[in-house]
Amino acid sequence: MSEFDLIRRHFTRATPGALLGVGDDCALLQATPGRVLAVSTDMLVSGTHFFPDADPYGLGHKTLAVNLSDLAAMGAVPRWATLAISLPAADDMWLEQFSAGFFALAARYGVDLVGGDTTRGPLNLCVTIFGEVDAQQALRRSGAQVGDEIWVSGTLGDAALALAHMQGRVRLEDDEFASCAVALHQPQPRVALGLALRGLAGSAIDISDGFLADLGHILDASGVGAEIDFLALPVSDVVRRRFVASYLLSGGDDYELCFTAPVSRHAEVLAIGQEIDLPLSCVGRIVAGHGCFVRDGDGKLIDTEGAGYDHFR
Amino acid sequence: MSEFDLIRRHFTRATPGALLGVGDDCALLQATPGRVLAVSTDMLVSGTHFFPDADPYGLGHKTLAVNLSDLAAMGAVPRWATLAISLPAADDMWLEQFSAGFFALAARYGVDLVGGDTTRGPLNLCVTIFGEVDAQQALRRSGAQVGDEIWVSGTLGDAALALAHMQGRVRLEDDEFASCAVALHQPQPRVALGLALRGLAGSAIDISDGFLADLGHILDASGVGAEIDFLALPVSDVVRRRFVASYLLSGGDDYELCFTAPVSRHAEVLAIGQEIDLPLSCVGRIVAGHGCFVRDGDGKLIDTEGAGYDHFR
Numbered sequence: 001m002s003e004f005d006l007i008r009r010h011f012t013r014a015t016p017g018a019l020l021g022v023g024d025d026c027a028l029l030q031a032t033p034g035r036v037l038a039v040s041t042d043m044l045v046s047g048t049h050f051f052p053d054a055d056p057y058g059l060g061h062k063t064l065a066v067n068l069s070d071l072a073a074m075g076a077v078p079r080w081a082t083l084a085i086s087l088p089a090a091d092d093m094w095l096e097q098f099s100a101g102f103f104a105l106a107a108r109y110g111v112d113l114v115g116g117d118t119t120r121g122p123l124n125l126c127v128t129i130f131g132e133v134d135a136q137q138a139l140r141r142s143g144a145q146v147g148d149e150i151w152v153s154g155t156l157g158d159a160a161l162a163l164a165h166m167q168g169r170v171r172l173e174d175d176e177f178a179s180c181a182v183a184l185h186q187p188q189p190r191v192a193l194g195l196a197l198r199g200l201a202g203s204a205i206d207i208s209d210g211f212l213a214d215l216g217h218i219l220d221a222s223g224v225g226a227e228i229d230f231l232a233l234p235v236s237d238v239v240r241r242r243f244v245a246s247y248l249l250s251g252g253d254d255y256e257l258c259f260t261a262p263v264s265r266h267a268e269v270l271a272i273g274q275e276i277d278l279p280l281s282c283v284g285r286i287v288a289g290h291g292c293f294v295r296d297g298d299g300k301l302i303d304t305e306g307a308g309y310d311h312f313r
Numbered sequence: 314m315s316e317f318d319l320i321r322r323h324f325t326r327a328t329p330g331a332l333l334g335v336g337d338d339c340a341l342l343q344a345t346p347g348r349v350l351a352v353s354t355d356m357l358v359s360g361t362h363f364f365p366d367a368d369p370y371g372l373g374h375k376t377l378a379v380n381l382s383d384l385a386a387m388g389a390v391p392r393w394a395t396l397a398i399s400l401p402a403a404d405d406m407w408l409e410q411f412s413a414g415f416f417a418l419a420a421r422y423g424v425d426l427v428g429g430d431t432t433r434g435p436l437n438l439c440v441t442i443f444g445e446v447d448a449q450q451a452l453r454r455s456g457a458q459v460g461d462e463i464w465v466s467g468t469l470g471d472a473a474l475a476l477a478h479m480q481g482r483v484r485l486e487d488d489e490f491a492s493c494a495v496a497l498h499q500p501q502p503r504v505a506l507g508l509a510l511r512g513l514a515g516s517a518i519d520i521s522d523g524f525l526a527d528l529g530h531i532l533d534a535s536g537v538g539a540e541i542d543f544l545a546l547p548v549s550d551v552v553r554r555r556f557v558a559s560y561l562l563s564g565g566d567d568y569e570l571c572f573t574a575p576v577s578r579h580a581e582v583l584a585i586g587q588e589i590d591l592p593l594s595c596v597g598r599i600v601a602g603h604g605c606f607v608r609d610g611d612g613k614l615i616d617t618e619g620a621g622y623d624h625f626r
Contacts, residue, residue: 019349023534024454025386025518026351026444031344036332038339039427041441043397045434073338084356084439114352121358121437126397126430128354128441131339141337205338221336 003118006090010099015112017079027114029080035132038076042066046123051166056094058185059125060101066208067129068109068189069255073206075139075198076131078109078191086121109191139197139204139259144222148202148260148286151269153190153278156211157239158183160251176238187255193280196272197259204259210250212292212304215258219292228284228294230302249294249304260286316431319403323412328425330392340427342393348445351389355379359436364479369407371498372438373414378500379521380442381422382568385507386519388452389444391422399434422504452510452517452572457535461515461573461599464582466503466591469524470552471496473564489551500568506593509585510572517572523563525617528571528605541597541607543615562607562617573599 007022015021020028031037044063046052064081071078083102087095106113111129162180165172172180190206197204203222207214211233219226233248261269266282273280294302320335328334333341344350357376359365377394384391396415400408419426424442475493478485485493503519510517516535520527524546532539546561574582579595586593607615 019448020451020453025383025452026353026389028387028446028448028451029350029352030448031350033346037342037344037350039342039393039395039443040339041395041397041428041430041439043399043430043432043437043439045399045432045437048399048432048434070338074341076339080352082352082354082441084354084441086356086358086361086437115354117354117356117439119356119358119361121361122435124356124358124399124434124437124439126354126356126437126439128395128397130352133341135332135341135343138333138341139338140333 006095007118010095011083011113011116013103013113015114017110017112018114021112021114022116029114032132034134036135038071038074038131038133038138039128040067040070041126041128042070043124043126052123055185056097057101060098061105061186063125063127064102064105065187065189066255067127068191069187069206069208071129071131072189072191072194073139073204073257074131074133075137075194075204076133077195078111078129078131080112080114080130081106082115082128083113084117084126086119086124088123137198139194139201141203141205141218141221143202144218144224144260144286145202146224146286146288147263149263149266149282150215150226150228150284150286151259151261152211152234152256152281152283153193154256155234155236155239156207156254156256157247157251158236159187159253160247161239161242163253170242172242179236179238184253187253189255190257190278192276193257193272193278196276200265200268201259201261204257207254207256207258208252210252211258212249215292218258218260219290225287225289226284226292227287228292230294230296232281232283234279234281319408320431323408324396324426324429326416326426328427330423330425331427334425334427335429342427342443345445349448351384351387351444351446351451352441353380353383354439354441355383356437356439365436368498369410370414373411374418374499376438376440377415377418378502379568380440381502381504382500382519382521384442384444385502385504386452386517386570387444387446388450388507388511388517389446390508391424391442391444391504393425393427393443394419395428395441396426397430397439399432399437401436450511452507452514454516454518454531454534456515457531457537457573457599458515459537459599459601460576462576462579462595463528463539463541463597463599464572464574465524465547465569465594465596466506467569468547468549468552469520469567469569470560470564471549472500472566473560474552474555483555485555492549492551497566500566502568503570503591505589506570506585506591509589513578513581514572514574517570520567520569520571521565523565524571525562525605531571531573532603532605538600538602539597539605540600541605543607543609545594545596547592547594
């Protein structure tokens with residue numbers, strides 16, 4: 001199969017939302033007047049972000065999901081994506097599964113794949129995603145205010161626990177692993193939440209490098225500090241049973257949203273969670289100063305040195 | 314150096330053309346009313362597109378240049394780019410040189426680097442580029458008409474000859490190699506030409522996979538054939554001296570433009586070449602039917618089987 005056959009067979013679908021999709025030097029996209037473009041790019045590398053033998057369907061899903069998660073954290077409506085792939089060989093079965101996972105998620109969010117590149121090399125998947133948002137409503141990292149509540153969607157730590165099991169660092173029962181592995185392999189981008197938070201949340205970020213590290217980006221950008229109630233952090237039954245604090249605080253790959261909102265809007269936030277059927281937990285407060293202080297049930301500070309994932313540390 | 318320090322030090326510059334640049338979940342971009350976005354992505358992989366010990370400054374240039382070349386082929390004004398990098402290690406010197414080469418070319422074309430991703434893995438460079446163009450003036454591949462002339466900018470084959478020398482397949486003198494190597498390592502995207510051709514050329518493509526392969530894409534998209542005069546193909550003195558037909562016809566990495574225009578506009582095309590100081594050569598005609606026929610000085614057909622670069626063939 002040639003490079004062009006491969007693109008035609010696996011990556012060329014209808015692009016009703018684009019003027020011109022795959023197959024020219026560029027795609028042509030008509031932006032919605034009055035909105036601004038929200039753009040993000042994420043690269044997934046075999047051996048760094050996933051195991052070389054990862055299920056290709058799940059990998060197709062995750063490759064798009066981590067990018068949709070960035071749009072969600074900005075409150076943007078997903079529109080288009082490009083996909084560049086480097087592959088060791090043109091494996092037709094693998095590509096069929098990968099593209100099926102990718103396009104299933106794309107269809108759910110109305111995302112058109114409008115362009116890409118396919119080349120030979122170590123397995124590497126790079127998506128650039130495009131959404132649209134009103135400039136005034138975009139959920140930036142810099143809008144946290146002293147006194148705001150800090151919220152987290154879903155649960156934290158499941159993906160990190162599943163990874164620890166796969167790496168032999170913990171030993172889960174089959175049913176425990178199965179429930180955690182969903183978070184690791186098929187993360188659900190919180191697009192509906194991000195859209196609902198427009199005009200309500202002062203700041204937002206998606207949790208990809210670990211809760212403390214990502215909250216830290218909000219604090220840095222906003223010039224504020226935070227007090228976190230460790231026992232308020234939302235955990236699944238499995239993570240609660242296998243309790244390891246570091247998975248909650250610094251486990252990566254959760255793709256939940258962390259956001260801030262005024263105390264006066266507490267009930268509105270809870271109502272959004274009910275409406276979209278996603279638990280939202282208030283886990284702390286924005287305070288003056290800088291740094292993030294995590295307290296246990298007795299009010300004692302928990303040591304959080306070295307939390308968060310960094311590819312080059 | 315951490316991942317975040319690395320991004321801050323090497324890849325965070327002012328982004329006067331963006332509402333929000335590097336450092337949030339997404340960049341925010343305000344598109345120009347009345348224009349459409351032209352988007353393209355290209356991935357360069359160590360060992361496939363360049364030698365692992367390639368000069369990082371040149372690589373920074375080329376990584377952006379090949380993407381600008383796609384905008385040029387669409388007649389789009391360059392605006393923004395994202396850059397995702399996978400690196401084996403955080404090599405400060407390498408990154409300083411790479412980013413210097415990237416930003417020098419970005420500055421020349423007013424491109425803001427608005428986002429990216431930095432991760433650990435085999436060396437891989439993925440740029441997504443954004444330009445703007447009037448939808449009616451975009452230079453698509455599908456607009457070639459029977460009777461149109463076929464044009465090529467600059468010269469063909471220099472990059473392929475330089476690569477052949479580096480791979481030991483030919484032996485060039487030092488001065489010969491130096492003159493060819495510029496085409497391979499520091500290709501000049503033909504942005505000014507693409508912009509000048511709006512409203513004039515019926516179709517255009519950039520020559521990255523080889524002249525015949527890329528012209529073939531125009532022919533396929535337009536449902537036409539072509540007659541090419543081999544002796545009219547533009548070559549540098551070195552390529553003429555070291556004459557190997559395959560470098561001209563199927564050598565990749567030239568990043569010149571191939572375009573079609575009505576015969577009635579022949580003089581206008583030549584005038585554009587003079588104005589932007591870039592030789593433009595009329596190399597053949599669009600004909601009815603399909604296929605591309607290349608004739609030598611005696612009018613005999615040249616065998617062109619297997620021309621063009623394909624990553625998976």
